[in-house]
Amino acid sequence: MNIEFESSDPSHQHEQPVPSKRVTVISGGAAEHPRQEEIAAETISKHVDPPQESRFRIFVIDTCWNSVASRVLRENLDLFFDLNREEPTYLLGRDVSVALLRQYESLIGRDPIIIVHDMQVIRDRGTDGVHGLRLHLGLMQTETQALTGLQMFARFLRTNRATKNLEAEVRGKLLLEGLAGAIQIVGGAPQNILISA
Amino acid sequence: MFDNFGDILGGVVAVVAIAYLGFEIEKKRKKLRSLFNVIDADDAVMFDQLEEMVITGGLIAHHKTVAA
Numbered sequence: 087m088n089i090e091f092e093s094s095d096p097s098h099q100h101e102q103p104v105p106s107k108r109v110t111v112i113s114g115g116a117a118e119h120p121r122q123e124e125i126a127a128e129t130i131s132k133h134v135d136p137p138q139e140s141r142f143r144i145f146v147i148d149t150c151w152n153s154v155a156s157r158v159l160r161e162n163l164d165l166f167f168d169l170n171r172e173e174p175t176y177l178l179g180r181d182v183s184v185a186l187l188r189q190y191e192s193l194i195g196r197d198p199i200i201i202v203h204d205m206q207v208i209r210d211r212g213t214d215g216v217h218g219l220r221l222h223l224g225l226m227q228t229e230t231q232a233l234t235g236l237q238m239f240a241r242f243l244r245t246n247r248a249t250k251n252l253e254a255e256v257r258g259k260l261l262l263e264g265l266a267g268a269i270q271i272v273g274g275a276p277q278n279i280l281i282s283a
Numbered sequence: 284m285f286d287n288f289g290d291i292l293g294g295v296v297a298v299v300a301i302a303y304l305g306f307e308i309e310k311k312r313k314k315l316r317s318l319f320n321v322i323d324a325d326d327a328v329m330f331d332q333l334e335e336m337v338i339t340g341g342l343i344a345h346h347k348t349v350a351a
Contacts, residue, residue, distance in 0.1 A: 175344060176345065203322070213330050262315060277315055
C-alpha cells in the first residue's frame, strides 16, 4: 500500500510550521486493494533531538472530533509530552489521522488514540507478539474521565519505562487482570472512574 | 449434605452472589480493554506505516524547547 503525504501549514495550536516536504510512505499487506491518498502531513518541530535508544515511541492520532476527549487532549498535550520527554513523541495531524483511520475503520470514533510502541521489545523480538499499548481516549465521555485516563496513561508510561515485561504491567495495572485486579475492581480502583456510565 | 432448607437457600444465594460479582468484574474488564489495550501482531501493519513515516521524515518528533 502506498500513501503519499504532503506537509502543509499546520492547524494545530501547538504546532510550528516546518518546510513543505513531500514524503512517500510505503507499507504492505494492510488491504487487498491499495489506496492512494493525497493528504497534508502536519508535523511539529520545536526542538528535534530524540534520544537514540528510547524505550518507547509515542504516536498521537487525533482526527479532531468536536469531543470532550479531543479538547482535553489538546489542552494537556504539552504537559503529557513534558512528562514523557525522554520518548520521541509524534503528533499526527488531522489529515494524516483521517487517512490512517480510513484504513483502520474499527478505530473511527475511538480517537484521540495514543499509541505507544515498546522499542525494546521490537528490537529484541519484532512485532509478532505484544509490542506496545494504546489508549482510546475518544471512548471517554466526560472531561473527568478523559483527564483521568490521560493522567493514568502518562503515569503508567513514566513509572514503567524500565520494566522488563511491559505486557504483564499493562495487564496487571491497567487492565486489572488476575485475582489482585479483581480485588482492586471491587475495592474501588482508580479505573472505576473511567468505566462508570 | 444440607440438612434444612435454610442451608440450601444460603448456598444458592452465595453462588448467585459470586456469579454476579464475577459477571460485573468481567464487564468492567471488558470496558477497560476497550480503553487501554496491548498492541499485538494484528497491529504490525500500522506499526510499519508509522515507522515508515518516521524514517522518511513525514513525522518529526515533538520535543519542547527547554529555556536555557
